Structure formats: C-alpha cells, structure tokens
Amino acid sequence: MSQPLYRCFSDLFSEGFSVDWGIGSFLVVSHLAVLLLTPVAYVYAPEGLWKIMLLWTVVHMLVGALATTVYAHRLISHGAAKDIRLPTHAMFLCLQLFAVQGSVRRWSAQHVIHHAVDKTGQVHLDPYSATWFDTAWRNFLWSHMLTYLFNHPPSEEFDAAFDAKSHAAIVWQDRHYLPLIIIANFVFPMAVGAMLAGWLGGLCMLMASGAGFVLAQHNTWTVNSVTHMWGFKDGLWSSAKNNYVWLGPLGEGNHHADHHDHPRDFRNGFGWSGWLLDPTRYAILLLRALGLVGGLNRASRLQEAQIISHRKVRDSAAISSSSVWQQWETRLIALSEEWLAAAKAWDQTRLEHRRLKQQIKHVGSTQDEVLRELKGRLDGVRAEVQRARQHFKARKDDFFTALQDLRLANLAVG
Numbered sequence: 511m512s513q514p515l516y517r518c519f520s521d522l523f524s525e526g527f528s529v530d531w532g533i534g535s536f537l538v539v540s541h542l543a544v545l546l547l548t549p550v551a552y553v554y555a556p557e558g559l560w561k562i563m564l565l566w567t568v569v570h571m572l573v574g575a576l577a578t579t580v581y582a583h584r585l586i587s588h589g590a591a592k593d594i595r596l597p598t599h600a601m602f603l604c605l606q607l608f609a610v611q612g613s614v615r616r617w618s619a620q621h622v623i624h625h626a627v628d629k630t631g632q633v634h635l636d637p638y639s640a641t642w643f644d645t646a647w648r649n650f651l652w653s654h655m656l657t658y659l660f661n662h663p664p665s666e667e668f669d670a671a672f673d674a675k676s677h678a679a680i681v682w683q684d685r686h687y688l689p690l691i692i693i694a695n696f697v698f699p700m701a702v703g704a705m706l707a708g709w710l711g712g713l714c715m716l717m718a719s720g721a722g723f724v725l726a727q728h729n730t731w732t733v734n735s736v737t738h739m740w741g742f743k744d745g746l747w748s749s750a751k752n753n754y755v756w757l758g759p760l761g762e763g764n765h766h767a768d769h770h771d772h773p774r775d776f777r778n779g780f781g782w783s784g785w786l787l788d789p790t791r792y793a794i795l796l797l798r799a800l801g802l803v804g805g806l807n808r809a810s811r812l813q814e815a816q817i818i819s820h821r822k823v824r825d826s827a828a829i830s831s832s833s834v835w836q837q838w839e840t841r842l843i844a845l846s847e848e849w850l851a852a853a854k855a856w857d858q859t860r861l862e863h864r865r866l867k868q869q870i871k872h873v874g875s876t877q878d879e880v881l882r883e884l885k886g887r888l889d890g891v892r893a894e895v896q897r898a899r900q901h902f903k904a905r906k907d908d909f910f911t912a913l914q915d916l917r918l919a920n921l922a923v924g
C-alpha cells in the first residue's frame with residue numbers, strides 16, 4: 511500500500527488541480543434534481559406513467575452500466591477481444607451514452623492510467639486513486655466521485671492513452687459527445703414522455719432518465735472506490751482488493767484484484783468462483799456466440815497459477831509463526847514450482863493441439879495422405895493434453911493440501 515500523498519482536498523490546488531465548473535455543476539445539479547424532484551415526478555405523474563418511468567430508469571441504468579463494463583472497460587480499455595466487429599462498436603458507442611461518464615475514448619484513457627500505476631508505481635497519476643489521502647472517508651469520496659469535479663494536471667501518460675484509442679468510431683463519439691448525450695439522456699426520454707402524456711409526461715420521463723444515469727454512474731464508481739479500499743485479499747501487484755462476490759452484479763466488483771493482476775482477460779476472476787456473478791463475462795461470451803467479437807484473451811494456466819501461488823505463499827508467510835514458516839517455506843515454494851511447471855506443460859500441449867487443428871483445417875480434404883498423418887498426430891497430442899491436465903490438477907492439489915497442513919501447524923503452535 512502506497513503512502514498518502516495529500517492531507518486534505520485543498521492540497522490538490524497547489525499540485526495543479528482546479529475545479530471543473532462545467533462537469534462539477536452538472537454532477538451536483540443532476541444529483542440534487544434526482545434526489546429532490548424524482549419523488550415529486552412520481553407523485554404528479556399522469557395516470558399509469560409511473561410504471562413506464564420505473565421501467566425506463568431500470569433499463570437505462572442496466573444499459574449504461576453494461577455498456578461501460580463490457581465495452582468501455584474490458585473490450586476497449588483492456589483489449590479483451592482481438593477482433594471487435596463494426597456493428598459491435600456502433601451498438602456500444604450508442605449504448606454507452608446512457609452511462610454519462612465521459613466519452614469511451616476519455617473513459618478508457620483514464621482507466622488505462624488507473625491500471626498503469628500497478629506497473630509504474632506512479633500513484634499520483636491514478637485518476638481515481640483510493641490511497642491519496644490519509645483518511646478513509648477522504649479516499650472514499652475522492653475515488654468514488656470527487657475526482658470528476660476536478661480538472662487534473664495534464665500528463666503525457668494520459669495523452670498517450672487517449673491517442674491510442676484511435677478507432678474512427680470511437681474518435682467520432684468523442685468529438686460529438688456533448689450533443690449525443692443531450693439527445694440520448696434528455697431529448698429522447700422527454701420526446702417519448704411528451705408523446706405518451708403531454709408536457710408533464712415529458713418532464714416525468716426526464717426525471718426517470720436522470721435517475722437511470724445517476725444509478726449507472728454510482729455503479730461504476732462503487733467499483734473504483736469500494737474494491738480498492740476493502741476486501742479479503744490484496745491483489746498481487748495492485749491496490750485492488752479481491753473476492754467481493756456481492757459486488758459482482760455491478761459488472762466488475764467481484765475478483766477485482768484478479769482483474770488488476772491480468773487486465774487483458776475477458777473474465778473478471780480466475781477459477782470456478784470467477785464464474786460467479788460476472789455479467790460482463792456472460793455478455794462477452796454471448797457477443798462471441800453471435801459473431802460480434804472474436805479472439806478472446808485470457809490468462810494462460812501458467813499465468814493464473816503464478817498469480818494464485820504467489821498470493822498464497824505471501825499470505826502464508828504473513829500469517830505463520832516464524833518457527834512454523836522456517837519449516838514450511840522451502841516445501842511450499844518447491845510445491846508451487848512443481849505446480850507452475852505442470853501448468854506450463856499443460857499450456858504447451860494445449861497450444862500444440864490448437865496448432866494441429868488449425869493445420870488440419872487448412873489442409874482440407876484434398877490431400878488425403880497429409881490429412882491422415884495429421885489426424886494421427888492429433889490423437890496422440892489429445893492424449894498428451896489429458897495427461898498434462900491430470901498432472902496439473904494433481905500438483906495443484908498437492909500445493910493446496912500443503913497450505914491446509916500449514917494452517918493446521920500454525921493452529922497447533924497457538
């Protein structure tokens with residue numbers, strides 16, 4: 511955990527920060543309006559409109575949140591898919607307008623800097639750092655929302671991350687962002703409301719839309735604040751925390767430290783528990799099934815094993831008494847190395863299997879002799895993959911059994 515950089519918010523002004531009056535006023539006014547006027551809109555809504563308002567808010571929030579986590583976050587910020595089709599860009603660039611969190615280009619540039627800090631250690635560049643201040647409430651307020659009320663000092667790192675997102679459709683959305691969000695979040699719902707129930711209906715639907723984007727904003731901001739402040743396990747190389755299963759429905763909350771340790775992964779977390787409450791992963795798999803994205807990136811078995819075994823060894827060293835750790839350290843590290851070697855071997859055989867399948871596809875049915883030979887080799891490699899998988903599972907079990915024994919040894923010591 512890095513040392514605090516500032517004592518209080520006013521310290522920021524001497525470091526080049528200034529209040530962003532435009533975005534600041536918009537956020538304050540929209541939040542106050544939603545808090546104070548939405549209940550009034552429900553009271554005075556034309557008959558029956560309240561059901562449509564409620565549905566509009568829920569759908570608006572889900573659309574804004576999902577477009578942020580699937581597209582702006584995993585696909586664009588992290589390149590979780592090698593191939594993103596043009597209809598996918600077009601659809602999500604429209605849907606992301608309902609999040610009201612800045613253009614995809616700007617959002618991604620900020621997020622790339624947020625992750626770059628894990629490697630460079632330049633904590634002062636993290637736009638929504640949860641470690642800048644020496645009190646938890648300041649860190650929470652800053653990382654959750656206050657950061658957006660300030661102009662941050664310019665940096666080459668931000669400019670480079672911004673320029674890197676250069677797909678024509680993304681650039682176009684960034685250039686026209688202001689009129690586009692006005693149309694999507696204000697004109698569109700007001701027009702629908704006016705058609706359904708006159709000018710009062712228009713105003714009521716405007717409030718429903720406001721509630722939708724405010725909820726979508728806090729959905730993202732909770733990931734930025736909570737998952738970097740509290741949790742059961744630290745990330746290996748980052749300040750992110752791990753295993754907040756209850757935050758999974760937000761799209762990124764669950765296993766945020768796994769995400770920081772391997773950000774290009776289309777999944778949020780490793781292992782079977784990574785499947786729990788990861789709507790972003792489900793959505794990306796659906797997009798692949800529909801042919802809208804291809805070439806998903808994921809950590810290799812070796813990379814996953816490295817991250818998990820390093821964390822376990824580090825945590826075991828921290829909780830063990832020195833006498834127990836002296837007895838166990840060498841054995842635990844040896845078992846982790848055996849697990850890593852097995853993971854590497856499994857990755858290699860899987861790679862060979864994939865390569866052979868590609869070759870068979872390209873040869874086609876025109877060269878019978880070559881095809882027969884390749885298919886024969888494929889059977890052998892398939893058996894090797896199975897053996898490597900079993901070996902991997904056995905070495906992993908050995909490592910986790912040793913962890914269990916180490917825990918018991920610690921309990922015995924007291």
Ligand SMILES: [Zn+2]
Binds near residue numbers: 734738770
């Ligand atoms: Zn994060």
Ligand SMILES: [Zn+2]
Binds near residue numbers: 583625773
């Ligand atoms: Zn990320």
